[in-house]
Amino acid sequence: xxxxxxxxxxxxxxxxxxxxxxxxxxxxxxxxxxxxxxxxxxxxxxxxxxxxxxxxxxxxxxxxxxxxxxxxxxxxxxxxxxxxxxxxxxxxxxxxxxxxxxxxxxxxxxxxxxxxxxxxxxxxxxxxxxxxxxxxxxxxxxxxx
Amino acid sequence: xxxxxxxxxxxxxxxxxxxxxxxxxxxxxxxxxxxxxxxxxxxxxxxxxxxxxxxxxxxxxxxxxxxxxxxxxxxxxxxxxxxxxxxxxxxxxxxxxxxxxxxxxxxxxxxxxxxxxxxxxxxxxxxxxxxxxxxxxxxxxxxxx
Amino acid sequence: xxxxxxxxxxxxxxxxxxxxxxxxxxxxxxxxxxxxxxxxxxxxxxxxxxxxxxxxxxxxxxxxxxxxxxxxxxxxxxxxxxxxxxxxxxxxxxxxxxxxxxxxxxxxxxxxxxxxxxxxxxxxxxxxxxxxxxxxxxxxxxxxx
Numbered sequence: 001x002x003x004x005x006x007x008x009x010x011x012x013x014x015x016x017x018x019x020x021x022x023x024x025x026x027x028x029x030x031x032x033x034x035x036x037x038x039x040x041x042x043x044x045x046x047x048x049x050x051x052x053x054x055x056x057x058x059x060x061x062x063x064x065x066x067x068x069x070x071x072x073x074x075x076x077x078x079x080x081x082x083x084x085x086x087x088x089x090x091x092x093x094x095x096x097x098x099x100x101x102x103x104x105x106x107x108x109x110x111x112x113x114x115x116x117x118x119x120x121x122x123x124x125x126x127x128x129x130x131x132x133x134x135x136x137x138x139x140x141x142x143x144x145x
Numbered sequence: 146x147x148x149x150x151x152x153x154x155x156x157x158x159x160x161x162x163x164x165x166x167x168x169x170x171x172x173x174x175x176x177x178x179x180x181x182x183x184x185x186x187x188x189x190x191x192x193x194x195x196x197x198x199x200x201x202x203x204x205x206x207x208x209x210x211x212x213x214x215x216x217x218x219x220x221x222x223x224x225x226x227x228x229x230x231x232x233x234x235x236x237x238x239x240x241x242x243x244x245x246x247x248x249x250x251x252x253x254x255x256x257x258x259x260x261x262x263x264x265x266x267x268x269x270x271x272x273x274x275x276x277x278x279x280x281x282x283x284x285x286x287x288x289x290x
Numbered sequence: 291x292x293x294x295x296x297x298x299x300x301x302x303x304x305x306x307x308x309x310x311x312x313x314x315x316x317x318x319x320x321x322x323x324x325x326x327x328x329x330x331x332x333x334x335x336x337x338x339x340x341x342x343x344x345x346x347x348x349x350x351x352x353x354x355x356x357x358x359x360x361x362x363x364x365x366x367x368x369x370x371x372x373x374x375x376x377x378x379x380x381x382x383x384x385x386x387x388x389x390x391x392x393x394x395x396x397x398x399x400x401x402x403x404x405x406x407x408x409x410x411x412x413x414x415x416x417x418x419x420x421x422x423x424x425x426x427x428x429x430x431x432x433x434x435x
Binding site: 002004024039041042044045070072075077078079080086091092093094096097098100102118133135137 | 295325340341342343344347348349351352353355356359360386387388391392393394396401402403404405408409410428429
């Protein structure tokens with residue numbers, strides 16, 4: 001069974017955001033899959049998807065502080081500056097963190113660990129709504145009948 | 146053909162560890178797959194999986210030195226400090242390196258390059274045993290008969 | 291439907307290179323897949339695959355400058371130095387950026403965003419030709435008949 005759909009995320013401010021529920025709330029099809037994989041792909045080169053801690057919001061704040069420090073704006077060697085001081089750092093962060101995730105599906109649910117959630121990394125100051133293509137693939141319990 | 150199983154890794158010290166054999170030794174099912182993909186997913190937000198050099202242990206030592214230097218403990222801007230000085234850096238490393246890997250399966254084996262191995266990144270001082278969900282998917286030679 | 295093939299990339303200079311067309315030009319099989327996933331896996335531990343901006347070449351130049359700065363050569367703590375000053379940094383970059391990519395397939399094409407392309411990260415000074423294993427998997431329109 002293959003299911004593919006495009007989800008439009010709510011616009012977010014720059015930084016890291018827990019979006020597990022926003023995603024799974026739009027994926028009732030997960031319940032049809034007994035064993036499989038869910039693939040999430042963000043169609044932008046200045047935002048990212050990553051898996052991290054789902055509890056303390058300070059972890060997301062500290063992640064943004066780290067990346068602000070270690071992927072600085074206005075580096076003297078940047079050539080690509082016309083789209084704003086936040087743009088080139090956003091591209092670097094996108095590659096460091098990645099544009100896609102694959103998560104196992106087990107008995108109709110994402111098999112995330114207890115403390116794991118899916119994060120959006122919004123790396124532009126005004127990134128707007130981001131598109132995620134979700135591809136679910138697996139076998140349904142019915143296929144055993 | 147879908148196969149999904151949970152593996153419990155041996156506890157490791159902080160740093161990077163070559164775990165290819167520990168994983169494949171528990172995956173005799175690989176031999177049943179002619180063409181496919183193996184997905185490895187670590188269910189923690191302070192450890193990671195990555196692919197790198199499988200020969201010289203110094204490469205793993207140097208990787209840890211790099212991350213110790215560029216993802217420092219005790220940064221003044223960290224807010225999430227209650228779980229220990231190693232915790233917030235561990236979350237950052239987990240996102241930089243990633244929580245999952247997909248490796249092609251070819252004729253019953255992982256199609257890793259000659260010098261590639263699967264590494265566990267243990268980013269906590271005392272992380273304990275880590276759980277990895279393995280999802281194998283592919284077609285068996287028998288399906289051609 | 292499973293398709294797996296090995297592609298040998300043209301040798302490239304150190305830095306980041308847009309290789310979307312070099313890859314898709316060798317994958318006419320994509321046209322047979324209506325919904326699916328394309329997996330690209332580089333069989334080396336000193337080069338990487340990442341998705342980023344496909345338009346302004348300055349973005350690729352700046353990416354190389356960033357990594358040159360933040361994954362420096364000749365760090366005093368490097369032990370693995372016998373293979374050249376560019377070798378250990380190449381291993382670090384390979385893990386930071388990743389050795390594989392999964393991209394959704396939609397109606398016979400990679401469903402990349404308008405501004406996204408597939409980049410090779412060549413992290414050695416003289417890396418030579420690199421091998422990529424491509425695994426395509428999905429359902430064909432014919433399977434609906």
